Amino acid sequence: MLVLEDGRVFRGTPYGAEGETFGEMVFNTGMTGYQETLTDPSYHRQIVAMTAPHIGNTGVNDEDPESRRVWVAGYVVREPSRVVSSWRATGSLEDYLKQQGVVGIALPGTRALTRHLRERGAMRAGIFSSPLRPVEELVERVRQAPKMEGSALAEEVSTAEPYVVKAIGGKRFTVAAVDLGIKGMTPQRLAERGCEVHVLPATATFEDILAVEPDGVFFSNGPGDPATADVTALRKVLEAGIPFFGICFGNQIFGRALGLSTYKLRYGHRGVNQPVQDRRTGKVEISAHNHGFAVRAPLDGPFDTPYGRAEVSHVNLNDGCVEGLRLLDRPAFSVQYHPEAAAGPHDAAYLFDEFCELMEAAS
Known part of the structure; x- marks a missing residue:
């Protein structure tokens, strides 16, 4: 039963x-x-x-x-x-x-x-x-079973020890990827673009991240309630102006680092057929999702954060929820969905290229 x-x-x-x-x-x-x-x-x-x-x-x-x-x-x-x-x-x-x-x-x-x-x-x-x-x-x-609200689960699924995924072909960048529940295809997509990816435990501090000497910092997907996550390390990354890219749980943590709140969706988005619109271009991507929480952010234009202006870059066309955030004055952005396309459509693969472009511009 x-x-x-x-x-x-x-x-x-x-x-x-x-x-x-x-x-x-x-x-x-x-x-x-x-x-x-x-x-x-x-x-x-x-x-x-x-x-x-x-x-x-x-x-x-x-x-x-x-x-x-x-x-x-x-x-x-x-x-x-x-x-x-x-x-x-x-x-x-x-x-x-x-x-x-x-x-x-x-x-x-x-x-x-x-x-x-x-x-x-x-x-x-x-x-x-x-x-x-x-x-x-x-x-x-x-x-009597625990609820998902208030559950801190990232450390339960994260790697216990750091490891490195080598760049495919010539190395262009070093990326510090904080594993909050990372999928194997994500560092693979970065490696395909010449990134040497240092995957760090969910408990990684800003000092741990800096020790990698990264050109960029990545926060992965993961389980649990984002309201339980510590955003201290990410705030220091943003203050230092290091290029940042987050997906899924990483998007929610990015939102909280910007001073935004998160909330639980009624039944979430899980599948490979979610329509998301890039508000800059109007293009609609069919994308892979797995999330039960979302960021609450103003949809009507830029809003102020401790790191300058930010905007909602992507929205879900089914329910209008926030699917992406971007700082306008610093090199940082995130999306709520899974651009690594495992399994799923490849419409959003360009986001890895945009991350590389941010690192190129900052070098």
Whole structure:
């Protein structure tokens, strides 16, 4: 059974590991990229329901994971694929989930579940395999699980030790990347542009960042409530005028460093089909998202910050929320979505080029 904190119950069959698990119930609208979703650290402590009806078609492989392990707390699908059809596959998705200890459920009501979450909002949930207890008891156990609001999770998914991703081809820049839950493709995209990326733990101080002698600083995606994050190091980066680029959780921390607040979205954005408009050009990008929080910022023109003027650079065309911020007087910008396109469209890859241009101009 899948049990929601408001008492709604869905019944299905076990998929993956059997047992019980708890987390925030969310849904992902991507038609592809389930292995990237599973291994995205931003999904830490979340139970993810896939809205695509058929999951597992291409199995799993050793090339697509975005981190060292599966991070989702639980997995919900409608119909698991009965066969694996890909020359790249090294195994089936269900076996992969069992190996990783991920408790899942296959149920016919994923559309009803998604509609329920859209109407009521993301909420805590639990998946329980047999033997089952009374529903009232399971609901109470779900309600005892921690909420996502107020949760500081970045340190739980971050690297314990610094490591370096070498530049591909000739080295042009040195980038200090603070790992708040970084996906493997992100330093890869920077390396493709000649960046030597020094990936630092989430606890990295400004002094740790300076020790790398960076041409630019990057703050990654990650899980949890941005209101719990320490913005001291980033504020010192901005004060020093070092070029900065942040994505997702890094965007939210950037907003807080500018003096803005963050808030929890009703059910979040998760998938590879979110329309975002670049307000400078009017161009609309279809982009990959995974976030349950957003920055609250003025949309009507530039606003003042401790580091000069700033503006909202991108907005979501579905709900109007802030999808990007940019300082006008210093070399710093961020976006709420995932330009590394893993998995997802490549419309936003130019943002890595813009970061390199900022570093080039500052050198």
